[in-house]
Amino acid sequence: MARIVQKYGGSSVADAECIKRVAQRIVATRKAGHEVVVVVSAMGDSTDELIDLAEQVSPLPPARELDMLLTAGERISMALLAMAISDLGVEARSFTGSQAGVITDAVHGKARIIDVTPGRIRHALDEGAVAIVAGFQGVSQDTKDITTLGRGGSDTTAVALAAALEAAVCEIYTDVDGVFSADPRIVPTARKLDRTTYEEMLELAASGAKVLHLRCVEYARRYALPIHVRSSFSGREGTWVVADRSTEDEGDTMENAIISGVAHDTSEAKVTVVGVPDRPGEAAAIFEAVAAAEINIDMIVQNVSAASTGRTDISFTLPKAEGQKAMAALARGKDAIGFEALQYDDGIGKVSLVGAGMRTHPGVSATFFRALADAGVNVELISTSEIRVSVVCRADDVAAAVAAVHSAFGLDAAAPEAVVYGGTGR
Numbered sequence: 337m338a339r340i341v342q343k344y345g346g347s348s349v350a351d352a353e354c355i356k357r358v359a360q361r362i363v364a365t366r367k368a369g370h371e372v373v374v375v376v377s378a379m380g381d382s383t384d385e386l387i388d389l390a391e392q393v394s395p396l397p398p399a400r401e402l403d404m405l406l407t408a409g410e411r412i413s414m415a416l417l418a419m420a421i422s423d424l425g426v427e428a429r430s431f432t433g434s435q436a437g438v439i440t441d442a443v444h445g446k447a448r449i450i451d452v453t454p455g456r457i458r459h460a461l462d463e464g465a466v467a468i469v470a471g472f473q474g475v476s477q478d479t480k481d482i483t484t485l486g487r488g489g490s491d492t493t494a495v496a497l498a499a500a501l502e503a504a505v506c507e508i509y510t511d512v513d514g515v516f517s518a519d520p521r522i523v524p525t526a527r528k529l530d531r532t533t534y535e536e537m538l539e540l541a542a543s544g545a546k547v548l549h550l551r552c553v554e555y556a557r558r559y560a561l562p563i564h565v566r567s568s569f570s571g572r573e574g575t576w577v578v579a580d581r582s583t584e585d586e587g588d589t590m591e592n593a594i595i596s597g598v599a600h601d602t603s604e605a606k607v608t609v610v611g612v613p614d615r616p617g618e619a620a621a622i623f624e625a626v627a628a629a630e631i632n633i634d635m636i637v638q639n640v641s642a643a644s645t646g647r648t649d650i651s652f653t654l655p656k657a658e659g660q661k662a663m664a665a666l667a668r669g670k671d672a673i674g675f676e677a678l679q680y681d682d683g684i685g686k687v688s689l690v691g692a693g694m695r696t697h698p699g700v701s702a703t704f705f706r707a708l709a710d711a712g713v714n715v716e717l718i719s720t721s722e723i724r725v726s727v728v729c730r731a732d733d734v735a736a737a738v739a740a741v742h743s744a745f746g747l748d749a750a751a752p753e754a755v756v757y758g759g760t761g762r
């Protein structure tokens with residue numbers, strides 16, 4: 337008998353019929369002899385609807401009260417799912433994040449998990465019940481207030497619980513059959529990955545792949561917890577996210593493929609700080625101002641200093657939602673930092689090529705940039721890691737860039753494989 341944690345996204349529990357179908361899958365797992373803990377998201381677009389409602393009431397709702405409101409969506413899902421499981425003859429008990437022992441810091445809207453103390457979950461399992469936990473939420477260690485983990489936080493809840501409970505696997509159920517080599521909405525011939533590594537999945541998630549949340553992959557890697565990404569709408573094998581993508585067959589180890597996939601992201605904007613004095617400490621002052629506003633940045637590029645002026649330009653990308661806050665923070669420090677002007681551009685997109693095999697295969701960058709050139713895509717920024725190459729281009733060019741790069745590396749399947757059962761890819 338194994339202990340299994342299953343997470344179901346919003347599209348998997350979008351309505352009463354979906355909840356009943358999920359309940360049947362959970363009961364089947366329980367009757368197979370496994371202990372089951374379920375983490376559930378809010379139904380369908382409930383979270384977005386609650387945010388819209390809050391904005392109708394208040395243009396700037398207090399963060400504490402917004403968290404209190406948004407956690408209602410998951411509480412509704414968990415209670416309804418527990419009812420559906422009980423109707424199938426299996427005891428189920430629902431728990432909020434705080435009742436499940438998810439302890440966080442005090443940052444509302446994007447809290448981080450500090451600890452998980454799942455005593456009540458263990459007790460429920462010991463008594464033969466299925467434990468249903470509301471995802472996306474916890475309780476602050478210091479203030480005891482309800483907190484939320486940010487969008488995609490239910491993934492993180494599930495992996496954190498699985499690690500604390502020493503589960504055999506964390507199954508992430510979405511409305512697609514796994515992780516694909518590209519977004520099938522842009523590349524219909526994208527291929528499903530049978531296995532990928534934590535390292536590759538981290539790069540894909542950070543580069544815009546929406547199937548798994550970045551922080552949940554970080555958590556899984558830390559505890560060497562296998563993740564199985566699969567669809568709640570089919571019985572197909574999904575994608576395993578593990579430490580090593582190689583598989584052993586009769587003593588032989590299969591070499592990793594060069595490229596895992598192509599990811600894209602159109603949710604970022606670019607800020608350029610123009611005319612920065614080229615002297616030590618200026619870049620630090622710029623990014624300290626941004627950090628003080630609690631803004632995460634992604635790519636950074638500094639131009640060569642102009643000999644005639646002794647000044648340079650620094651560009652960086654960040655989430656569009658935080659663009660104006662960053663501009664305001666920098667504007668306040670203009671005199672102290674000494675730059676000349678600020679430029680803001682939200683018409684960009686990021687395209688990334690990810691694969692552990694590029695470490696040992698020359699020519700990957702050449703093929704990547706030749707594919708972009710042949711597709712007529714102009715590159716504005718470039719960033720790399722050991723297993724990733726990312727570029728910023730015009731948002732209108734992203735689809736063409738992804739399709740061109742995907743084909744250039746021979747990632748296209750002979751026929752379309754992907755089915756988005758629920759319509760959202762989550």
